[in-house]
Amino acid sequence: MNTTSWLRGGVARAAGIFLLMAPGLASAQATNQPPHARPARAPAPVRDPHTAGYVAARELPDGENAPLDAEGNFVLGPTHPGAPEAMVNTNVPQGAVIEFTMSSADSKFYPGIARQPDTFGAPDAKDPAKLEVTTSHPAPYMRKVAVYVPRQYTAGSVAPFIVGADGPDRLLFTVLDNLIAARKVPPMVAISIGNGSGDAQGSERGLEYDTMSGRYAEFVEQEVLPLVESKCHVRLTKEPEGRATMGGSSGGSCALSMAWYHPDLYHRVLTYSGTYVNQQWPHNDETPHGAWEYHEHLIPRSPAKPIRIWLEVGDRDLYNPTVMRDNMHDWVLANERMARALADKGYHYQFVFARNAGHVDRSVRQQTLPEALEWLWQGYQPPGK
Numbered sequence: 212m213n214t215t216s217w218l219r220g221g222v223a224r225a226a227g228i229f230l231l232m233a234p235g236l237a238s239a240q241a242t243n244q245p246p247h248a249r250p251a252r253a254p255a256p257v258r259d260p261h262t263a264g265y266v267a268a269r270e271l272p273d274g275e276n277a278p279l280d281a282e283g284n285f286v287l288g289p290t291h292p293g294a295p296e297a298m299v300n301t302n303v304p305q306g307a308v309i310e311f312t313m314s315s316a317d318s319k320f321y322p323g324i325a326r327q328p329d330t331f332g333a334p335d336a337k338d339p340a341k342l343e344v345t346t347s348h349p350a351p352y353m354r355k356v357a358v359y360v361p362r363q364y365t366a367g368s369v370a371p372f373i374v375g376a377d378g379p380d381r382l383l384f385t386v387l388d389n390l391i392a393a394r395k396v397p398p399m400v401a402i403s404i405g406n407g408s409g410d411a412q413g414s415e416r417g418l419e420y421d422t423m424s425g426r427y428a429e430f431v432e433q434e435v436l437p438l439v440e441s442k443c444h445v446r447l448t449k450e451p452e453g454r455a456t457m458g459g460s461s462g463g464s465c466a467l468s469m470a471w472y473h474p475d476l477y478h479r480v481l482t483y484s485g486t487y488v489n490q491q492w493p494h495n496d497e498t499p500h501g502a503w504e505y506h507e508h509l510i511p512r513s514p515a516k517p518i519r520i521w522l523e524v525g526d527r528d529l530y531n532p533t534v535m536r537d538n539m540h541d542w543v544l545a546n547e548r549m550a551r552a553l554a555d556k557g558y559h560y561q562f563v564f565a566r567n568a569g570h571v572d573r574s575v576r577q578q579t580l581p582e583a584l585e586w587l588w589q590g591y592q593p594p595g596k
Contacts, residue, residue, distance in 0.1 A: 255530045258543045260286045260564040266550045268564055276582040277561055279589070284550050289567035291574035296389035296581035297382060303392035304362035308384060309443045311358075313434070315351045315407065315415075320430035325350035326413035332492070340537040341494050347413035354408075356435060358443045359384040359401035361391050369446045371399045371453035371591065373479075374431055374469070376420065376462025378403025383457075386581050395581075396588045397453075400445055404435060406462070412492035420461035421490045423498040425472030427465055432476060451517070452591060455479035459571035461486040463522070464502040470518045471509070479587050480520040484528050484571045487549050489539035503539045506548035510556055519559045519590075521583045522546060525568030525575065542570065561586055 260268050266284045271277065273288025315323035327346040335341040357379035364370055375383055380403045390396045407415030419427050436447055448454065454477045456466035463482030470477040491501030498504045524546035531540045539545075543564075550562035561583075565575045 255527045255569070258526045258528075258530075260526070260566070265547045266554065266562070268562070274578075276579055277563055277586070279582060279586050282559055282561055283554070284562045285564070287563055287565040287568070287575065287578070291565070291568070291572070291578040293574070293577035294386075294579075294581045296386050296393075297577040299385055300389055300392075303388055306359050306361040306384060306388055306391075308379075309358045309360065310379070311356055311438065311442050313354045313356060313438070315353070318430070318434060320426060320434060321407055321415065321419060323349060323351045323407065324413070324415050324418060325352075325409055330413075332412045334536065340489055340500060340539065342412050342492055344413035344492055350415070352407045352415055355379065355405040356438070357384075357403045357405075358439050358445075359387060359403070360443055360445055361387065361398045361400070363391055363398040364400070364445065366444065367446065369448050369594065371397050371455075371593070372447050373399060373401050373455040373457060374435075374466075374477075375401065375403045375456075376406065376458030376465055378405050382576060382580060386584060390581055390584060395585045397591055397593060400439070400443075400447060402431075402435065402439055404431070411461075411490060417461065417490070417492060420458075420465035421486065421492065421501060423468060423491055423495060423501060423504065425468070428469040428473040428476055431469070432473075448594070450594065451476055451478045453593070455481065455587060457481035459483040459485075459576075461490065463487075464490075464505075467505065467518075467520070468502075470520075471505070471516065474516045474518060478517050478519060480518055480522075481583055481587050482520070482522045483576060484524055484542055485522055485546060485549070486542065487545035488542060489537055500537075500539055503545060506545065506552040510549075510552040510558075513556075515556045515558060519587060520553065521561045521563075521587050522549060523563040523565060523575065523579065523583075525565045525570060525572050527567075527569045529570050 268284035268286045270286045273290055274292050277285040324347050330346040332342040332344040335343050383401055387401055391398050407419055409416050411417045440447060456469045456477050458466040463485030464487055466480050466482055470480050487502045487505050489501040489503045524543050528542040553560040568575045
């Protein structure tokens with residue numbers, strides 16, 4: 212494993228977008244012929260936050276964020292000015308970022324898979340909510356891990372931390388420099404983990420992020436965090452109140468899965484354009500609709516868990532009703548249903564519907580991430596206080 216240490220600057224890209232397959236590929240795969248090219252996806256329709264069936268939400272003045280002292284549902288205006296905390300400020304202490312790589316050869320959780328290039332899944336003829344992938348195979352990978360350690364960290368002390376998907380996330384590190392200096396959040400370590408490559412069903416990334424289980428949290432606990440402590444010379448808290456997860460798209464649904472299946476490990480979750488849709492592969496009879504199950508069955512039918520969650524969706528977020536013809540591939544509807552399910556069960560949550568925003572929208576992240584983090588960490592008390 213290669214280790215380097217550096218000081219970062221700048222603002223990162225937002226997480227990418229993720230989807231699946233083109234209609235008509237099943238016959239090509241069955242005859243071992245080259246699959247048809249995936250047709251261009253039509254632009255997502257612009258959704259109205261006050262659509263019938265959506266949650267009632269409070270309109271915010273353009274350019275303003277949801278208030279820190281409130282919970283519930285909010286609508287952002289159409290312009291998205293970057294928050295001052297999203298810009299590098301050389302007048303505040305700059306944290307260090309340590310990078311290292313992890314090899315699939317060293318993982319007992321994720322030895323590696325990949326889908327053949329230019330191939331996609333096809334709906335099961337007997338079950339439109341089930342996708343068949345026949346071109347996935349074992350494949351090695353390397354992943355990058357970037358760890359932010361605030362300048363305020365005291366050697367030997369136990370630190371709270373946040374785990375993020377699809378790393379490295381430079382915007383997160385910049386925001387933490389500014390929030391920690393202003394004492395708006397506790398000095399925390401940020402662990403930004405790269406995915407294992409690929410996208411959606413049949414890929415390593417899809418396997419890690421879209422699987423409905425606690426496996427990814429267990430991978431982080433057993434294979435990532437020990438390396439973070441040894442390579443970055445930090446001690447990480449074991450208390451779930453001092454641990455958060457975050458991510459965009461499938462990384463967002465993964466962030467919730469880490470806390471949902473392991474509330475003993477994580478109590479705080481932040482998601483942008485969470486993929487709370489039917490994208491799990493391989494199929495699991497216990498959760499046949501993938502992350503759509505969160506708002507369909509799991510949250511409504513389970514006792515409330517000690518999870519505090521901030522979530523966002525854009526009015527032009529992903530929408531693909533032709534993927535599996537199962538009506539479970541509308542990201543806006545999925546997040547609206549999440550907000551309703553969370554409210555019905557009495558969760559502490561804040562849901563933001565962003566006008567003039569796409570999938571994991573960069574401008575929205577620059578506007579909202581500082582206050583989202585500050586809201587997320589409310590109520591945290593370091594041990595002994």
